[in-house]
Amino acid sequence: METQSSQTTERPEPTREQIRRWRRYLADERHEADTYRALARKYTGEERRILERLVDAEERHESYWLALLGERALPEPRTAWSTRLLSTLALNFGSIFTLAMMQRTEQRSGYDGDEDAPDTMAADEHVHGEVVRALAAKSRSRLSGMFRAAVFGMNDGLVSNLALIMGIAASGASNAFVILAGLSGLLAGALSMAAGEFISVRSQRELLEASTPDVSAYHYFPALDVNANELALIYRARGMDEEKAQRAADESLRRFKNGGLLDDALAPAGYSDFEEIGSAFGATIASFCFFASGALLPLLPFLFGAEGVFGMVISAVVVSVALFVTGSIVGILSGQPPFWRGVRQLLIGLSAAAVTYLLGILFGA
Known part of the structure; x- marks a missing residue:
């Protein structure tokens, strides 16, 4: 602390931009410490001790910015609303979400190239990112098989049935025919996805069993x-x-x-346990249920009486929200920007629907 104090007295008067940046860093360090502290309460043993060490490190960084700011640390700075929102959602939805979010937070540290941040502090943040990545790896492996089936099922249900409904509705078909086509697409797609997932997972397990x-x-x-x-x-x-x-x-x-x-x-060379694949039965059920859930959403407006262009617009809006949320969740869990992953999924889904809509107009004419 004496070294930090002597460094602080030798510094010239900070600019307003520096103060603003330091206060943001202070808020972020406090927020990260609080998140790790809350996360540590959900773990036991070595994992808990590791998270508590991360809390200590974030508090050490907090002390550095407090020493630089002095009285300028008041009033207490607030973390960005988007960061607080993601943290709240992550802590409520489970540890894997929180770890994934913290991995991304540590990886995009603003300390790199900032002359006011010591190199050791920048290095700490990158190391923290790898620590969190390692902690999240086991949870991701447990989640990957079922999660893959859920994400693929939901996304395929949303996109395929929206595309089908848009194509049929754009052709000028009656509301009853649109509903019939949508229900047929839901059942056919869900059964096809479930069967394909069962065969895929079961075959993969059999291949690994042959190498065990x-x-x-x-x-x-x-x-x-x-x-x-x-x-x-x-x-x-x-x-x-x-x-x-x-x-x-x-x-x-x-x-x-x-x-x-x-x-x-x-010990099998290059072998990873079956947790990463999941059970064929579990993946089949997840794939069927999530495909059916996704396929039902674009059909709902028509089931409640919407017709024609109005029904297609409401259906597209409902599916757009679902696609964006699904893509964002995938982004969070993979440690990637959730907003842009949501936008990517949204654009891909709507593009497929737009193609079938145009085809429906063409064949309808």
């Missing part, structure tokens, strides 16, 4: 000839050169003969 070592091989290891150790072939098949493979096999067999295990020999 056979634990029954344990029963044969006691009979291995120490002088002609075939166990070395396992290591060689996994990429080791002959000399290293032989040493590893000899060591593994020696440990096994003394009552140890051959876990390293049976």
Whole structure:
């Protein structure tokens, strides 16, 4: 603190822009400390201790900006409303959302190239980003299989049924026919998505199972000839050169003969557990339900009596909101800008609907 104080007294009078920037940094550091503190309460053990260390680091950064600002730190600065909103949503929806949001926050630190921020502080922020990335990795792997099915199902349901309904309605078909086409598209698409997801996930699991070592091989290891150790072939098949493979096999067999295990020999190379894939049944149900939910939204205005252009406009608005929200959620979870991910998903979906709308007008004419 003495070093920081001496540095502060030697500084020239800060400009208004500097003060504004320092106050923003102070608010952000306090906000990050509060978020990590709230997140730590949801964890136990080592993960909790790691998050508490991050709180300490953010408080250290807060002290630096307080020393620079002095009396200018009052009144207490407020974090940007968008950041507060995202934090509130993330903390209410679950730890993975919060971790993903904090990963992005740390990665886009404004300290890089700021002469008022020490290099050590900028480095801290990037390290924090990697710490949070590691903490979020396990949650992302658990989520990825079901989440993929949910996102793909919802997005496909929204886009495909909106495109179908827009094309049929634009052709001048009656409201009853639009509803019939929409319900048919919902059921056909949901069943197709569910079947495809089941086959995809099940096939992927079967491929991984085919690469998983056979634990029954344990029963044969006691009979291995120490002088002609075939166990070395396992290591060689996994990429080791002959000399290293032989040493590893000899060591593994020696440990096994003394009552140890051959876990390293049976560990599948490049294998990640099935949590990352999810169950075929769970993915099938998620895909069906989310596709049906997405496909129902563009149909709702017509089910409530809307017709023609008015029904198409309301349907497009409803689907636009859903597409934007879905894209934003994907952006948050992947540590990317949620706004632009939402815009990207919105534009892609509306573009598909616009094509079928024009085709509907063409065939209707």
